[in-house]
Amino acid sequence: MIKRHAQFQQGLTLIELMIAMVLGLATLAGIIDIFVSSKQMYRIQNERAQLQENGQFAIQFLTNKIRIAGYNGCSTRSAASAVTNTLNSSSYLWDFNTFIQGVEATGTNIWTPSLDTSISSPLNGSDVLTVRGIANKSTIAVTAHPDGSPPGSANIEVTDASGLEQYDVVMVSDCLASAIFQITNSINEDNIEHDTEAGTPGNASESLAKNYSGAEMMKLVTTSYFIKDNASGVPSLYQAVFNDPPQELVEGVENMQLLYGVASNGDEAIDQYQTANAVSNWDNVKSVRVSLLLRSAEDDLTVDSPQNYLFNNISVTPTDNRLRAVYTRTITLRNRVP
Secondary structure, three states, X not given: OOOOOOOOOOOOOHHXXXXXXXXXXXXXXXXXXXXXXXXXXHHHHHHHHHHHHHHHHHXXXXXXXXXXXXXXXXXXXXXXXXXXXXXXXXOHHXXXXXXXXXXXXXXXXXXXXXXXXXXXXXXXXXXXXXXXXXXXXXXXXXXXXXXXXXXXXXOEEEOOOOOOOOOOEEEEEOOOOEEEEEOOOOOOOOEEOOOOOOOOXXXXXXXXXXXXXXXXXXXXXXXXXXXXXOOOOOEEEEEEEOOOOOEEEEEOEEEEEEEEEEOOOOOOOOOEEEOHHHOOOHHHEEEEEEEEEEEOOXXXXXXXXXXXXXXXXXXXOOOOOOOEEEEEEEEXXXXXXX
């Protein structure tokens, strides 16, 4: 019987080893390419989702604020011609007769009309919007307000003053008439004073012209919205309430452009959309068209070439490889339309 000895692998030749290494490297390169592609796709999808979230929040936030501009409770329409404004000033921050107002970027670091000093370091080329009206839709009931001498000069008693502070500007209204004044006392009970010797701008008169017992009181604010660089150098949407330090709302907003729907023929129908520097009477503005340009936080996302985009009817080729998105909405001023 002939025994056959099994033949075992004794080793590899140099050629076989080199072929195995090449195949291994090719496989590894494929795996790395898949990993890099997946990583890049994840970055793109993550930044795109963040862009969408920031854009929707920013446009909805501005919509809510613009939509209720000029809302003053039951006095919004009926008391429009019967408002006693006791404030010492009717300048930009205190002009509650003009409840929406814009400033157009007309050149390099140039805005028309001129920027108010309360708007600090806005980004070049971006518009500014100011909205005036109540801080929120909650009202405070007035329980007592003696006539005093002159009429309406006595302190006002309310149900709950916990949401108010000294030097807040408020409106009190009974739907037939309204009065605007600044609170001058340090509130530690439900008693509101409106003297003439404290606050900025302060009150020119203690008289509110009538007794407001049974009326409602609302806090008023002037809020400006604009684009500026944050502490990290990232352009962002900011808001400034009166002359308080501006607060960052949404990071990554590069630009804001505004157009105003103007009804100039007295028929309440919008005739044209104008930039702020072309609006001659802000009482004729019935809507605001807001366009926001947002960019991704990360760069090097569009690896082949920069992403061209159309903003404010202008095609732009950026100098980086970030993702960008434009959000536009036309917002009706509910207190300006029938």
